[in-house]
Amino acid sequence: MEPGMNGIGYTMVGTTNLPRALTFYDSIFAAMGLDRCWRDERSASWGKSDDENFPRFFAGYPYDGGEAGVGNGAMTAFLCAPDLIDQLHALALENGGVCEGAPGRRPQYGDGFYGAYVRDPDGNKLAFVCYDAP
Numbered sequence: 001m002e003p004g005m006n007g008i009g010y011t012m013v014g015t016t017n018l019p020r021a022l023t024f025y026d027s028i029f030a031a032m033g034l035d036r037c038w039r040d041e042r043s044a045s046w047g048k049s050d051d052e053n054f055p056r057f058f059a060g061y062p063y064d065g066g067e068a069g070v071g072n073g074a075m076t077a078f079l080c081a082p083d084l085i086d087q088l089h090a091l092a093l094e095n096g097g098v099c100e101g102a103p104g105r106r107p108q109y110g111d112g113f114y115g116a117y118v119r120d121p122d123g124n125k126l127a128f129v130c131y132d133a134p
Helices: 018-031 083-096
Strands: 010-014 033-041 045-049 055-059 075-079 098-103 114-119 127-129
Touching: 010 045, 018 033, 018 045, 018 083, 033 055, 055 098, 083 098, 083 114, 083 127
Parallel strands: 010 055, 075 127
Antiparallel strands: 033 045, 045 055, 098 114, 114 127
């Protein structure tokens, strides 16, 4: 993306246990071909380590020192190839996630929509979606 262009820079979710969040997200993002780009004692991020303009996903302790809370209705959706969605859903469940919607077609969102929904160990909602599944 060129300087001055608009787009998502990063998304961040709160955690109450960063080591647990690392276990959960490392497996998912590795399967998606993404790298862990940042890690300190308070947070970590994933994206493309060789591309600072690629949007990053962060998990970390809230910077104000308060409790990590989950917003009802808040969700991050990751655009994926349809054959990867089932694998990501399974990895999420194997690493402490909770199913919020098994992988499958959702024709109410479009003819090619295929998706799966999970909550991470802190309760943050994630989706893995494809808009044009065959």
